[in-house]
Amino acid sequence: MPLERSGVEIPRPSIHNLLHRTGKVTPKTTKKQTERLLALRAQIQRDIERLEEDVGMAQREMAEQANREDRIAEIAALMQNQEADVTLEEHLRKLLARVEVAVEAVEEGTYGICVSCGRPIPEERLAAVPYADRCVACQRKQEKR
DSSP: OEETTTTTEOOOHHHHHHHHHSSSSSSHHHHHHHHHHHHHHHHHHHHHHHHHHHHHHHHHHHHTTTTTTGGGGHHHHHHHHHHHHHHHHHHHHHHHHHHHHHHHHHHHHHHHOOOOOOBBBBBHHHOTTTOOSOOHHHHHHHHOO
């Protein structure tokens, strides 16, 4: 996807062209990060499946105990746990989406390039946050919005 500055369309540089000019991200780093991204994606998917199972079990337990007045405290605890699981599941789905975008960027050859400014994302940032799509400066600007 090209960048646009002052109404002029600028082609987005590929990671391979930037490698030689900047030295920020190397093919070895990209391979390592791809492996990390794929492992992270698999772990998140497992966590989501586990949470879905937990929520389903909690719903069945609540349905079974719904007519028993002596189980009100247990039902309340189950509801609270279910809400926490649903919130965590939503967070994991958002994280999974970011990981998927990063995997696509690797496949397109744009991994490690800031989606806001088009500059390389430092290797240290990608090591800390492998699904980062913005450099630190652009991420800060995004968070202030």
